[in-house]
Amino acid sequence: MKETMRPRYEARAKILKAMAHPSRLMMIEELQKQERCVNELTEMIGADTSTVSKHLSVLKNAGLVTDEKRANCVYYSLRCACVMDFIGCVEDVLAARSADHQKIMKSCKK
Amino acid sequence: MKETMRPRYEARAKILKAMAHPSRLMMIEELQKQERCVNELTEMIGADTSTVSKHLSVLKNAGLVTDEKRANCVYYSLRCACVMDFIGCVEDVLAARSADHQKIMKSCKK
DNA sequence: TTCTTATTTGGCCATATAGCCAAATAGCCA
DNA sequence: TGGCTATTTGGCTATATGGCCAAATAAGAA
Numbered sequence: 330m331k332e333t334m335r336p337r338y339e340a341r342a343k344i345l346k347a348m349a350h351p352s353r354l355m356m357i358e359e360l361q362k363q364e365r366c367v368n369e370l371t372e373m374i375g376a377d378t379s380t381v382s383k384h385l386s387v388l389k390n391a392g393l394v395t396d397e398k399r400a401n402c403v404y405y406s407l408r409c410a411c412v413m414d415f416i417g418c419v420e421d422v423l424a425a426r427s428a429d430h431q432k433i434m435k436s437c438k439k
Numbered sequence: 440m441k442e443t444m445r446p447r448y449e450a451r452a453k454i455l456k457a458m459a460h461p462s463r464l465m466m467i468e469e470l471q472k473q474e475r476c477v478n479e480l481t482e483m484i485g486a487d488t489s490t491v492s493k494h495l496s497v498l499k500n501a502g503l504v505t506d507e508k509r510a511n512c513v514y515y516s517l518r519c520a521c522v523m524d525f526i527g528c529v530e531d532v533l534a535a536r537s538a539d540h541q542k543i544m545k546s547c548k549k
Numbered sequence: 550t551t552c553t554t555a556t557t558t559g560g561c562c563a564t565a566t567a568g569c570c571a572a573a574t575a576g577c578c579a
Numbered sequence: 580t581g582g583c584t585a586t587t588t589g590g591c592t593a594t595a596t597g598g599c600c601a602a603a604t605a606a607g608a609a
Contacts, residue, residue, distance in 0.1 A: 338461035341529045345464075349455035350567085351448035367586060377569055382587055384567090392536040401577050401585060409535035411528060418524045419451045425519035426502040460597085477556060487599055492557055494597090511555060511607055 347391030348415065352376065353384050356405075360394060361413050364406035457501030458525065462486065463494050466515075470504060471523050476512035 348354060352374050359365055359373060371381045385405055388394045393412055396405050407413075458464060462484050469475060469483060481491045495515055498504045503522055506515050517523075 334465070335461065338464045340533055341464050341526065342459050342461045344529050344532055345455050345459035345525075349452050349459045351445065351452045352567095354448045354451050354455075355444070368584090376567095378586070379570080379588080380568055382585095386587085387566095392539075393532070398576090398586095401575085401583095403586065408539070409532060411531040411535060414528045414531065415455075415525065416451065418521060418528055419454050421521040421524065422454055422503070422519060423450055425521060429502075429518070462597095478554090486597095488556070489558080489600080490598055492555095496557085497596095508556095508606090511553095511605085513556065 344391055344393070347387050347393055348412075350384065350387075352381070353388055354416070356381075356384065356388070357393065357407065357412060358416065360405060360407040361410065364397075364404045366402035366404050368402065370405070454501055454503070457497050457503055458522075460494065460497075462491070463498055464526070466491075466494065466498070467503065467517065467522060468526065470515060470517040471520065474514045474516035476514050478512065480515070 348357065355374065356365075356370050359370065365373075367378065367382055367385065370385070371378045374381055374384075385394065385396070389396060389405075393408055394405050395408050396403050398404075458467065465484060466475075466480055469480065475483075477488065477492055477495065480495070481488045484491055484494075495504065495506070499506060499515075503518055504515050505518050506513050508514075
C-alpha cells in the first residue's frame with residue numbers, strides 16, 4: 330500500500346469502526362434528533378450504564394459526538410449532521426444487496 | 440432498544456464493520472476503479488496473501504464484493520458502486536472535525 | 550501425470566472488544 | 580456535611596480480529 334496514504338485510510342477506518350456497532354448506530358440516530366444524557370440513552374439501549382458510557386466514549390474519541398455537563402447530567406450530541414449521511418449510504422448498500430437476492434431468487438424459479 | 444429495530448441496526452453495523460479496516464478500505468477504493476485478483480491486491484497492500492484473502496472474504500461476506508474465477512485467478516469486484524459514497528461521507532466527517540480543530544486553535548491564539 | 554501458480558483454510562498468538570459488576574468520582578440538594 | 584443521582588473507571592471474562600506460517604486445494608501448463 331502506498332505508504333503516504335496509510336494514515337488517511339487509518340483515519341477513515343477509525344470513523345467507520347466507531348460506528349460499527351448496533352447500539353452505537355442507534356445512539357447516533359437518536360442524537361441526530363436531539364441531545365440526550367447517558368441515562369436516557371441507557372434506557373433506550375437496555376444495557377448497563379457503564380456499557381453505554383463506554384460506547385459513548387468510543388464515539389467521542391472518534392470525534393463523532395461531543396458532551397456537555399449541565400446540571401447533574403452529561404448531555405451528548407452529534408458533532409456533525411453529515412454522520413447521518415452514512416446511514417443513508419448503508420441503506421443503499423442493503424437495498425442493492427436485497428435487490429440482488431431477489432434477482433437470484435427469481436432466476437431460480439424459472 | 441426497540442427490539443423490532445435491532446436486526447436493522449445489526450445489518451447496518453455489519454456493513455460498517457466490514458469496511459472498518461485500512462487495508463479493506465484501500466481494496467474497496469481500488470476495486471471501484473477496476474476488478475482485481477488476489478495477487479494484485481496483495482502486492483498493493485503489502486501483506487501476506489492469506490491475510491488479503493481473508494480480508495476479501497470479509498468483504499464478500501458482507502455482500503460488498505463479488506468474486507469470479509477466470510483463467511487461474513480469482514477476480515474480485517465491487518458489488519455496488521454506492522459503497523464509494525461512504526468514503527465521501529467519511530471525508531466529510533474528517534473535514535468537519537479538522538475544521539473544528541482549527542476553530543479551537545484560532546480561539547486559543549486570541 | 551507431475552509441476553507450478555493462485556487462492557483458501559487451519560493453527561497459533563497477540564491484541565482488541567463488549568459486556569457485566571463493583572468501586573470511584575462529581576455535583577446537586579437537604 | 581452527608582446523602583443521592585449520574586457518570587466514569589477498573590477489573591474480569593468471553594469472544595472476535597488481524598497477522599503470519601504452513602498445509603490443503605484448484606486449475607492450468609508441461
